[in-house]
Amino acid sequence: MIYLDNAATSWPKPAQVVEAMVGYxxxxxxxxxxxxxxxxxxxxxxxxxxxxxxxxxxNVSDPLRVILTMNATHALNIALMGMLKAxxxxxxxSVEHNSVMRPLRALEKQGVELEIVNCDPxxxxxxxxxxxxxxxxxxxxxxxxxxxxxxRIFPIAQLAQAAxxxxxxxxxxxxxxxxxxxxxxxxxxxxMLAFTGHKALLGPQGTGGLVLGKSVxxxxxxxxxxxxxxxxxxxxxxxxxxxxxxxxxxPNGVGIAGLGTGVCYIxxxxxxxxxxxxNDLMLSLVSGLAEIDKVRVYxxxxxxxxxxxxxxxxxxxxxxxxxxxxxxxxxxxCRVGLHCATTAHKTLGTFxxxxxxxxxxxxxxxxEIDQALQAVKEIVSK
Amino acid sequence: MNYAVITFxxxxxxxxxxxxxxxxxxxxxLIPTPRKLASDCGVAxxxxxxxxxxxxxxxxxxxIHIMVLQPMPA
Numbered sequence: 001m002i003y004l005d006n007a008a009t010s011w012p013k014p015a016q017v018v019e020a021m022v023g024y025x026x027x028x029x030x031x032x033x034x035x036x037x038x039x040x041x042x043x044x045x046x047x048x049x050x051x052x053x054x055x056x057x058x059n060v061s062d063p064l065r066v067i068l069t070m071n072a073t074h075a076l077n078i079a080l081m082g083m084l085k086a087x088x089x090x091x092x093x094s095v096e097h098n099s100v101m102r103p104l105r106a107l108e109k110q111g112v113e114l115e116i117v118n119c120d121p122x123x124x125x126x127x128x129x130x131x132x133x134x135x136x137x138x139x140x141x142x143x144x145x146x147x148x149x150x151x152r153i154f155p156i157a158q159l160a161q162a163a164x165x166x167x168x169x170x171x172x173x174x175x176x177x178x179x180x181x182x183x184x185x186x187x188x189x190x191x192m193l194a195f196t197g198h199k200a201l202l203g204p205q206g207t208g209g210l211v212l213g214k215s216v217x218x219x220x221x222x223x224x225x226x227x228x229x230x231x232x233x234x235x236x237x238x239x240x241x242x243x244x245x246x247x248x249x250x251p252n253g254v255g256i257a258g259l260g261t262g263v264c265y266i267x268x269x270x271x272x273x274x275x276x277x278x279n280d281l282m283l284s285l286v287s288g289l290a291e292i293d294k295v296r297v298y299x300x301x302x303x304x305x306x307x308x309x310x311x312x313x314x315x316x317x318x319x320x321x322x323x324x325x326x327x328x329x330x331x332x333x334c335r336v337g338l339h340c341a342t343t344a345h346k347t348l349g350t351f352x353x354x355x356x357x358x359x360x361x362x363x364x365x366x367x368e369i370d371q372a373l374q375a376v377k378e379i380v381s382k
Numbered sequence: 383m384n385y386a387v388i389t390f391x392x393x394x395x396x397x398x399x400x401x402x403x404x405x406x407x408x409x410x411x412l413i414p415t416p417r418k419l420a421s422d423c424g425v426a427x428x429x430x431x432x433x434x435x436x437x438x439x440x441x442x443x444x445x446i447h448i449m450v451l452q453p454m455p456a
Binding site: 032033034035036037040044045048049051052062063229230231232233239241242243244 | 391392394396397398400401412413414415423425426445447
């Protein structure tokens, strides 16, 4: 079986991630940080250690600025719904995922002014367009680090600089890059970073987070949920300190145990090593696809770096037929269609049919890429 | 050994304090918050009272918000 749907969720996970989760269920498993007994303290420490590992990965000095959420969508909603009010202006790009676009469209109906900067048909953003859109003043700029359709990596430090010169804060969606690309929140001047735990960070589904940079005062964001936090229990008012303000209810302790172990796996293997592996695989995958007759590859050109995914189509074939044949005949698992990013496909000119998407993880092998390319060649030759 | 104890607004603060104190080579232990100390949070950090000054300086350096630091009630 060849799993190339890692941009949807990574599989398999490192053995130690699974072991950490089993260990949590067998030996920890108290309610994290709610009680003072050993099982609760053990669970709370595991959750804290995960915050610390994530803070280190993204170069954030205070681990309590890592807010753990159920996924990137949850994190993006906290930032967008919590910060933007009627009369505010927000700027984003035309290749955003629905996890950004749908909350923004809902906010637009509530009186938030939304401006979408169009990218070119390869998914590239023109910095001048971005600057122009921000020049009118905006409370927030929102940009994906790498599109889940084109794979194009945005120059986040440049986008952040432009946002800050116009007095706007920037929220970055790192769903497709956290765990592979270098993300230094201080150096790149990122105010808020949303990430998911179950893709390249190699944790389980149901994990993710929002990281607040030093520049963000928690009072700028209203919580979208309120409830039990294990703190300030005598008060009927929700606490305003981090991370409790944005984390209520019992957390996904077992999932967070897995996520923390995934992040440690990445740190041990080394982000540079993972990226070198990623670059090698993506180069053979993209150039291999581009060489096949009738295959059209979308997004950045073959020699440009991209996130771990590639969108393509085969002339004369329905995407869904390709997906089915790859699955049934070759046991190659991929994703076909719109990938929850309608506007990105409109930008590429692939709406409404979408594309076939192959996506890798740090655990994908070169031989799997060769076999997948062979399968596409055989489909085309028939 | 005589102990002192720190209480926190939330357990995340307690876990962070434990992490930075241990990294600084200071012995400490998370315990259920003693009943005599009114606290917002169920866990507190106990340490040797003789290391109070060292503990204080690490907590201040790392900018960790605490509720109280005081000798452990008998």
